[in-house]
Structures are given as C-alpha cells and as structure tokens.
Amino acid sequence: DGGITQSPKYLFRKEGQNVTLSCEQNLNHDAMYWYRQDPGQGLRLIYYSQIVNDFQKGDIAEGYSVSREKKESFPLTVTSAQKNPTAFYLCASRDRGGANYGYTFGSGTRLTVV
Amino acid sequence: RKEVEQDPGPFNVPEGATVAFNCTYSNSASQSFFWYRQDCRKEPKLLMSVYSSGNEDGRFTAQLNRASQYISLLIRDSKLSDSATYLCVVNLVSGYALNFGKGTSLLVTP
Numbered sequence: 463d464g465g466i467t468q469s470p471k472y473l474f475r476k477e478g479q480n481v482t483l484s485c486e487q488n489l490n491h492d493a494m495y496w497y498r499q500d501p502g503q504g505l506r507l508i509y510y511s512q513i514v515n516d517f518q519k520g521d522i523a524e525g526y527s528v529s530r531e532k533k534e535s536f537p538l539t540v541t542s543a544q545k546n547p548t549a550f551y552l553c554a555s556r557d558r559g560g561a562n563y564g565y566t567f568g569s570g571t572r573l574t575v576v
Numbered sequence: 577r578k579e580v581e582q583d584p585g586p587f588n589v590p591e592g593a594t595v596a597f598n599c600t601y602s603n604s605a606s607q608s609f610f611w612y613r614q615d616c617r618k619e620p621k622l623l624m625s626v627y628s629s630g631n632e633d634g635r636f637t638a639q640l641n642r643a644s645q646y647i648s649l650l651i652r653d654s655k656l657s658d659s660a661t662y663l664c665v666v667n668l669v670s671g672y673a674l675n676f677g678k679g680t681s682l683l684v685t686p
Contacts, residue, residue, distance in 0.1 A: 495673055495674075497676075502584075502678065504663070504676050505620070505663075505676040507673050510673050520673060552619055552620070563625075564610045564612065564622040564625065564674070565674060566622075567619040568619060569618070570619050
C-alpha cells in the first residue's frame with residue numbers, strides 16, 4: 463500500500479545536537495511538506511518542496527534545514543540553532559496539481575530535548 | 577489576524593446529538609477547503625473536502641459560505657468514536673501549502 467513513512471517515531475536530542483527526521487513516500491507525489499505541532503498552537507509550516515532539488519521556507523524555518531534530492535524523500539534536520547525543538551513533527555505530501563486534494567500525512571515524529 | 581480561526585471548544589455532547597463547528601478564514605482568494613480529524617497524539621486525517629454547493633458524507637455535512645468567508649461542519653447522530661479534534665484547513669492558491677486552524681475539540685459522552 464502507498465503511504466508516507468516517518469522515522470523514528472520518538473527521538474530524544476541533547477542540547478546542542480543536530481538531529482535528522484526521515485520522511486519517505488511511495489505515492490509518487492510531487493509536493494512534500496514539514497509541519498510542527500505544539501499543544502494549542504495548531505500546525506505550523508516549516509518547509510515545503512514542490513519538486514526535486516527545490517524547496518521553500520515556511521513560516522517557522524529558522525533552526526531547520528531540508529533537502530529534496532529524490533522525489534520520495536524529504537528529510538528534516540533540526541539544528542542546534544532551533545532553541546525550542548520539543549514538538550510533534552508531521553510530514554505530508556500531495557500531488558503538485560492537487561489543489562483540490564488534501565494532504566496525506568505520515569504518523570509523525572515526537573522530538574524531545576533532554 | 578489569524579488566517580484560519582476556529583473555536584477551540586471543547587464541545588461536550590451526548591451520544592446521538594447534532595453538533596456544528598464553524599471556521600472563518602481571512603483571505604478571500606482562498607481556493608480550496610477541507611476538514612481534517614485528529615485523534616490524540618496521532619496525525620491528522622482528511623475527513624472531507626468542502627465545496628461551494630455543500631457536500632455530505634454519511635452523518636457529516638460541510639458547507640462553504642464564500643461571501644462571509646466561513647466554513648461549517650455538521651455532525652449528526654454523534655458517536656463516541658467521533659471524539660477528536662477537528663481541523664479546518666484552507667488552501668490559498670494552487671501549489672502552496674495548506675493553512676490549518678488550531679482545531680475544535682469534540683467529546684461525545686455516553
């Protein structure tokens with residue numbers, strides 16, 4: 463079955479460390495997205511990519527980086543510059559021309575700073 | 577001003593009740609609209625798209641009022657399993673990212 467796989471499900475980071483969250487999809491979707499969700503804050507857009515080798519900053523890109531070397535993969539790195547990284551991170555995808563279609567989400571990664 | 581606004585609730589209703597949620601959006605150029613459902617500590621899942629003519633899926637009815645810039649979701653005959661957070665979602669332009677409201681919490685009680 464097609465879908466989006468995020469890993470790991472839980473991740474613990476020490477202060478000052480960079481960590482990378484994986485997102486892989488086999489839906490043949492062109493567009494991929496990263497959101498962060500904090501309690502009471504809703505989903506906030508970090509980065510998105512419409513095509514391979516291209517991506518744009520979202521509303522809260524500071525302290526994060528991404529790459530899009532393959533259509534199937536859109537990893538997110540949380541750098542040490544991100545001062546409050548503890549959150550639920552969600553990756554999503556959809557067809558590039560699918561404005562009338564919603565996202566398919568991965569099951570998320572819970573990141574905790576220890 | 578928030579782009580997508582929802583009453584956070586919680587809405588506590590008994591089984592079998594009818595409940596309605598509203599959502600307002602700020603940008604009149606918005607093109608497409610959705611309702612998502614999110615269970616506790618899970619990813620959001622698409623419940624239904626919202627069309628100008630209104631649309632229904634079983635016990636769920638969605639309406640869009642472009643003139644007033646609001647979207648509604650009506651749930652009839654509420655089930656315990658309907659307990660979740662309902663997210664209102666708006667797409668400004670084709671190809672751009674979706675904007676999510678903060679969600680409305682629903683608790684259906686026996």
